[in-house]
Amino acid sequence: MKSTRKDKAPRPNKPKTLLQQLAAKPEKLFSGAFRQQYAALCFRFLPEAAGIEILVVTSRDSGRWIIPKGWPMKGRKPYEAAAIEAVQEAGVSGKVRKKPVGSYTYLKLLDDGDVVPCIVDVFQIEVTETAGKFKEKGERILAWVSPDEAARRVREIELKSLLVEFVPR
Structure with a gap:
């Protein structure tokens, strides 16, 4: 006789990956419920026209590499919000381009454990x-x-593509 799941000890709740969580609620991807964020692609020129360097920072929660980004800010234009994030997250400031150089999407794990798809407009600084x-x-x-x-x-x-193909404008 086969044992059923009820006969076994309960499994501990293992945290699910972002993709597993989203797969459980696929309607989120197709409901048009993307959240907007703004990011700063911070760069500096190397001496003697030797190219550029780009600033990357670690996220506070997982420690993965990202560029400074955050949510829209009331009373601020998108490029201003990106510039504020660069100052808060990395202590850098400079000349901000008012039009985005591109955008990317990712899955954001919220503080309440929910997962939401985000679209991030990227502004060069x-x-x-x-x-x-x-x-x-x-x-x-x-x-x-x-x-x-x-x-x-x-x-x-x-974002990988944006970084590799980035040319300051």
Whole structure:
């Protein structure tokens, strides 16, 4: 006689991956319920026209490599919100382009455990100033790397393409 699941000890609740959580609620992907975010693609020119470096930071929760990003801010234009995120998350500021250089999508794990798809508009910032103190100092690791290395570090496929193909405008 086969044993049924009821006969066995209960399994501990193992956390599900973002994809597993989304697969359980596929309607979220197709309901048009994408949340908007804004990101800062921070870069600096290397001396003697040797190219550029891009700033990547770690996320506070998982420690994965990202670019500074956040939610829309009341009373702020999208490019202003991206610039504020760059200051808060990495202590950098500079010349911000008002039109996005691209966008990417990803799955965001919210504080309540819910998962939502997000679309992120990316604004370039030519970094001219770095602060010794900033809001999230000590909560993130910052790295200035080549566009190829930045693309290797981030997970999101569309962001990888943006970083590899990025040309300052």
